[in-house]
Amino acid sequence: MTDVSPSELMVIVAARELKDKETILVGVGIPNLAANLAKKLQAPGLNMVYESGAVGSNPTRMPLSIGDPCLVTGAKSICSMYEQFAYYLQGGRIDVGFLGGAQIDKYGNINSTVIGAYKTPKVRLPGSGGACDIASNVKKIIVITPHEKRRFVEKVDFKSSPGFVDGKESWSKLGLQGGGPYAVITNLCTMKFDQQTGEMMVVALQPGVTIEQVQENTPWTLKVADKLESTPAPTEKEIATLRSLDPTKIYLG
Amino acid sequence: MTDVSPSELMVIVAARELKDKETILVGVGIPNLAANLAKKLQAPGLNMVYESGAVGSNPTRMPLSIGDPCLVTGAKSICSMYEQFAYYLQGGRIDVGFLGGAQIDKYGNINSTVIGAYKTPKVRLPGSGGACDIASNVKKIIVITPHEKRRFVEKVDFKSSPGFVDGKESWSKLGLQGGGPYAVITNLCTMKFDQQTGEMMVVALQPGVTIEQVQENTPWTLKVADKLESTPAPTEKEIATLRSLDPTKIYLG
Amino acid sequence: MMSDKMMTMKEAVSRYVKDGDSIYLAGFTHMIPFAAGHEIIRQKRKDLTLLRATPDIIYDQMIAAGCAKKLVFSYAGNPGVGSLRCFRRSLEKSIPKPIEIEEYTHFGLSGRLFAGATKMPFLPMRTNIGSDLPPENPLIRTIKSPYSDEVVSTVPPLNPDVAVVHVQRADVNGNSHIWGIIGEQKDAAFAAKKVIVSCEEIVDESVIRSDPNRTLIPDFVVHAVVHEPWCAHPSYTQGYYDRDNEFYMQWDDVTKEHDTTMKYMDEWVYGVEDRAQYMSKMPSSKILKLTPKTAYSTPVSYGSV
């Protein structure tokens, strides 16, 4: 088997979660690669929508920003910022959104706002951007993140984007139309969420990884699915296709 | 003096009410002619906005409908229907709107919906369209109408577009941003509205008309301004310019 | 150039418009999909709730044909001419049968569609208050602003079962370029559960992608794509054919009585198979008269990096 980097592995595993004809709200970098990989493989009819209002982009290079001009030339459609959020996101037109953040907790709440207190920040992060809007309105949230103790925390310092808050019951009370967190994909494992409690749960281990390794890198005692699976190793086709998407390894370094 | 038809007279008098650089919401027919006449004379910088979303149209023929293609080709800007009402009307961008209807009462309430009861109509009229939205949001409402007893009524059967309701006090309570009825221009006179009470009041008589004639054609006792003026007769320039706008007399017949 | 969405108007109506549906044939004066209305009449759909800001001649015809249970609207006139007589006959004399009405202002109805397209829970707006409309329509309500003592009007979202949207050019998947008066085309497509796009021209996807800002409707909200030239006559399609103002004026006479109306319908709706036949019945002089001269937009460059 060709050696893959942790980033490559995560992109390949994430791409497998995408189904043909789904509509994906795509961010730059890793999520963009995952969506494009799925489109080249099992999901040729994937609809890609960008936060900047571009729909069905056909980029000729790797975009650095979701507002890159290469996402515009040759796109299918473009609308304004308010329209993008109103017609596509609030309109309930998006199946899958990718989110990331500095911290994520066991109910899938994500912090991309601040480390420390809001009014006296230790580290001030960029903030929600569209993340909270995505979390509130798409059917499935997928998080791709390196599995590190500082990222996985028992309770986030700030809920920029609500996950299941402190459990499914609290989530239901919010009355949001979104489906909430769906999967967290790391270099060590894939986690999904307990249907009843909304707690994060390891469902598959990446090739060669043990559940102990996962637990060691997570500060709370992780739930594990009754039937813990092994992620099938990346195929040569997946690897080759992915590498053709980012030949200069801007994101796969 | 060249003889003018009642329609021509009303258009000329209405056009005089428009000031340069004002933004006018234009309907087809008589109001369209009034706006275009003003633009050719004292108000070259008049901004004309149509209910259909067209802005700054440059029509090559008389439009039959406000959605006529001749209002689109060569226009300055076009937006959607919701946008037209939201950005221009509710946005408070319109200075003057023209309204008409089957009935108007002494507080400037207008009926374009129904003669008889709403649920059992004697004559069903087209309804508000944008009229109520215009009445609620523009700074000045101008009504151009033949002076007939069936049109001027003590109380309209149905308020499609609120005027001053039953007086300025009631109007204030509505909390609308518009300025309410401003002028009613007929073939007999020009009426404006009492600042205190909001009641319709004759301020000028058309050339050769007496106040008795006006009163005879109005079913309630009309208020008359302290200083009743005479409308200056249409000038040759006004008449010639107007006739060049509708050479086939579609609206000036 | 094929996709499984491409079909005839007959197939599209048969597949997507059901008895009892609420339908929105879009187009503010411009690009009103008459061909769809005629096909719905020919397929004898009934109990429809007809949604349109301006019912126009198309809904006048559908009311006369007995397709409508209810009309949701904001201006039921023949623009520039006067009344819609079939609409009036139904309301004033229950001929051919009575219909229910639900009435808004233009802002109210276009706002309902915008709110439906963007899934707003409700839309607050500065209108309606002081008019006699809210007492007659319990869906027009009021709300106090959370930021002041201001009380404003509200309307609820509108989500038609089916929308038919005519456009100038689309690709086989339904990506649609629209220009001229864009009315409620986009909102109708995003608000409806099923969307039929009809177009004057099917173009290659590369034409669409050459100008993405012109694409008001993206393919994935579209269920059927119908290539239907002259779909909108007697309404018009900017750049393709003029509004048949003569027809709009004649409609007043045609509809003097229910009988005279149905005589027209027998000849021009029931008496033809489809839009192609309707157009082939049309005198060539009319077609020549309605065909405009070209007036091209100055292109823009999107740049290629």
Place this chain on the structure above:
Amino acid sequence: MMSDKMMTMKEAVSRYVKDGDSIYLAGFTHMIPFAAGHEIIRQKRKDLTLLRATPDIIYDQMIAAGCAKKLVFSYAGNPGVGSLRCFRRSLEKSIPKPIEIEEYTHFGLSGRLFAGATKMPFLPMRTNIGSDLPPENPLIRTIKSPYSDEVVSTVPPLNPDVAVVHVQRADVNGNSHIWGIIGEQKDAAFAAKKVIVSCEEIVDESVIRSDPNRTLIPDFVVHAVVHEPWCAHPSYTQGYYDRDNEFYMQWDDVTKEHDTTMKYMDEWVYGVEDRAQYMSKMPSSKILKLTPKTAYSTPVSYGSV
């Protein structure tokens, strides 16, 4: 081709931007009017409330220069790179001075501008609830729908004192054609009390009128028109020049310390008279690299009747 609205950026800023104003330099990644930001810095405006969904490098510079009293925003990152260090330094260490913040989500802030542009009393929206943002921002509230028991979030309208909107082409009165990512360009123009339009090209009114659907901003909402080629660098103008991604990446290094930031500012902002001088300092290799190949839109015909 002249109008009394035509002026230089220096005149426009001098006339329309006052100390203490709230200002919105528009553009979601695209067409960010850097030239206006630099001119505001040169004219030493202070106590400004800076409004932008994405503060981007331009507001990072204005914060470093001490122009800002407050920042209203939704994403304060360097897109694709990481942090905005001047913004962080101000918040974390009060260097050069502390600023207040008022924070939204993208939908919330773009919604505020939309509500401001269309004078909605408030905008109900499906977001914010469940996040920790509302407790930190008392302007994010909730309301019960008049149509159900649903409780949704609201934001109030936003009406900046001044908006600067860069566009591709405008006529001398400010009618503006915009394409590519259109972000909040239109909403900013309609929401603001004063509007400065800057453009890559001044074109004849006939070019604008050849494609009215492309005109997102009509002249009568515009107060000043500035012909300012390359206004947006290091941001970009679709079809005119590419985004200077290299600059965005370098900014991270440039701003490592307040001193290093001000060194950049001395050279590229304070050290030049205007945008023309800024561009003439730029290596020609950079300009050549950023200039795209053309990629023209397929024209449409509006038809002439």
